[in-house]
Amino acid sequence: MILAITNQKGGVGKTTTAINVAAALASKGRKTLLVDLDPQANSTMSFLDAEAMQGQRGIYHALVDGETPIREVVMTATKMPELDVAPSSIALAKLEAKLIGEIDGYYRLKDAIASVRRRYEYIVMDTPPALGLITVNSLVAATHVLIPIQSSYFALEGTDDLLETIDKIKRRTNPRLQILGAVLTLFDKRTRLSRDIHEQVGRVFGDKLFDTVISKSVRLEESPAYKESIFTFSPRSSGAFEYYKLSEEILSRV
Numbered sequence: 001m002i003l004a005i006t007n008q009k010g011g012v013g014k015t016t017t018a019i020n021v022a023a024a025l026a027s028k029g030r031k032t033l034l035v036d037l038d039p040q041a042n043s044t045m046s047f048l049d050a051e052a053m054q055g056q057r058g059i060y061h062a063l064v065d066g067e068t069p070i071r072e073v074v075m076t077a078t079k080m081p082e083l084d085v086a087p088s089s090i091a092l093a094k095l096e097a098k099l100i101g102e103i104d105g106y107y108r109l110k111d112a113i114a115s116v117r118r119r120y121e122y123i124v125m126d127t128p129p130a131l132g133l134i135t136v137n138s139l140v141a142a143t144h145v146l147i148p149i150q151s152s153y154f155a156l157e158g159t160d161d162l163l164e165t166i167d168k169i170k171r172r173t174n175p176r177l178q179i180l181g182a183v184l185t186l187f188d189k190r191t192r193l194s195r196d197i198h199e200q201v202g203r204v205f206g207d208k209l210f211d212t213v214i215s216k217s218v219r220l221e222e223s224p225a226y227k228e229s230i231f232t233f234s235p236r237s238s239g240a241f242e243y244y245k246l247s248e249e250i251l252s253r254v
């Protein structure tokens with residue numbers, strides 16, 4: 001499975017979902033690679049020390065030309081030996097400009113991943129909050145897409161554009177791409193709004209909406225600062241329980 005975690009809306013829980021789903025899969029003892037495709041590098045910093053990153057090449061280098069194989073930029077998560085990370089950095093913000101006019105511009109990630117596919121059972125990609133070239137690269141490389149939806153007033157804003165983009169990519173370049181599902185994040189079961197949004201999202205996604213809902217949890221916000229996933233940082237928290245359940249649901253759908 002090559003899983004793109006995508007929603008062009010900002011702050012909906014893409015990174016939180018990517019790091020904890022990747023950790024859940026890796027903790028099953030299966031080699032897992034987390035590819036950070038966001039120039040903000042939040043996923044990278046959730047598992048790697050800034051010091052270890054100094055002077056290292058990252059995913060930008062593996063995509064900008066054919067000269068750096070992705071295995072040369074991959075690093076092992078500081079506290080999780082089964083999890084590898086293809087790190088991002090702010091350099092990635094230059095990628096779109098560099099790839100303008102390149103005929104294979106949308107295929108760079110697919111090609112880069114092809115050389116390490118056999119090493120990893122699962123590859124999880126965290127994407128930036130935009131529907132630009134980087135996100136398209138991830139959808140072209142992916143076998144499945146997971147869409148985090150924040151339980152807030154504008155939850156479904158932009159979903160049409162995202163689904164249309166996924167559809168276009170399926171028709172033209174990646175016919176086997178499947179929407180694995182949508183997951184509600186930042187859920188607060190005490191509020192009526194959250195419950196209303198749950199219903200609305202259910203109407204749009206039908207049985208593609210995961211049964212598991214990710215609640216608001218301070219522990220989920222804290223764990224990246226300690227370079228840990230929720231499973232080691234706070235194993236008894238709601239976040240650990242819910243992301244574990246989500247990863248089980250993901251595996252049951254693949």
Ligand SMILES: Nc1ncnc2c1ncn2[C@@H]1O[C@H](COP(=O)(O)OP(=O)(O)OP(=O)(O)O)[C@@H](O)[C@H]1O
Nearest residue numbers: 010011012013014015016129186215216217220221
């Ligand atoms: N379930 C949750 N409970 C509490 N806080 C959360 C939860 N999920 C995410 N957050 C927090 O909300 C903020 C946005 O989450 P996150 O970074 O995962 O979203 P994102 O979609 O990756 O954002 P961006 O679009 O900027 O990349 C972060 O501060 C994160 O710690």
Ligand SMILES: [Mg+2]
Nearest residue numbers: 014015038042
């Ligand atoms: Mg993010």
